[in-house]
Amino acid sequence: MNLITCPNCHMRVLPKSDGTCPSCQAIIVQKKHGTHNIERIPANEIPKQRSDSQLPLNKTRPSYWPGLRFLIAGVVIELIGRAIVALIVASARGQAFGNYLATMNSAMKIQGAFDVVMVVLFFIGIILLARIFFARKKASKS
Numbered sequence: 001m002n003l004i005t006c007p008n009c010h011m012r013v014l015p016k017s018d019g020t021c022p023s024c025q026a027i028i029v030q031k032k033h034g035t036h037n038i039e040r041i042p043a044n045e046i047p048k049q050r051s052d053s054q055l056p057l058n059k060t061r062p063s064y065w066p067g068l069r070f071l072i073a074g075v076v077i078e079l080i081g082r083a084i085v086a087l088i089v090a091s092a093r094g095q096a097f098g099n100y101l102a103t104m105n106s107a108m109k110i111q112g113a114f115d116v117v118m119v120v121l122f123f124i125g126i127i128l129l130a131r132i133f134f135a136r137k138k139a140s141k142s
């Protein structure tokens with residue numbers, strides 16, 4: 001450190017390490033704020049931007065979800081149908097023979113209707129999955 005003239009007591013002094021004048025204790029040296037401390041753009045911003053620009057590429061590959069949704073709906077419909085039929089069959093127990101047959105007959109009809117709905121949903125789902133499969137193949141080639 002160099003000798004400086006204290007602005008408070010006007011003595012030629014060697015400032016102490018904490019920047020105060022040894023004669024009058026006034027602070028005469030401001031600790032310099034170097035230009036090194038200027039915040040730089042964090043390095044992790046750059047890869048973040050890169051991954052953002054890659055997102056549209058992934059979006060061009062269609063997901064299997066629309067097709068799978070129909071398959072799941074088919075399974076759910078079938079399970080609901082079986083639950084309803086099971087309830088009807090359970091209610092048929094203990095009935096007179098004629099009523100029992102009529103109830104079982106209607107249960108089978110309901111079961112058949114649910115089966116048709118399930119088959120239609122599966123059919124749509126499989127067609128969609130096949131179309132998505134070929135669309136993905138096309139997207140990955142280009």
Ligand SMILES: [Zn+2]
Pocket residue numbers: 006007008009010011013021022023024025026
């Ligand atoms: Zn001084």
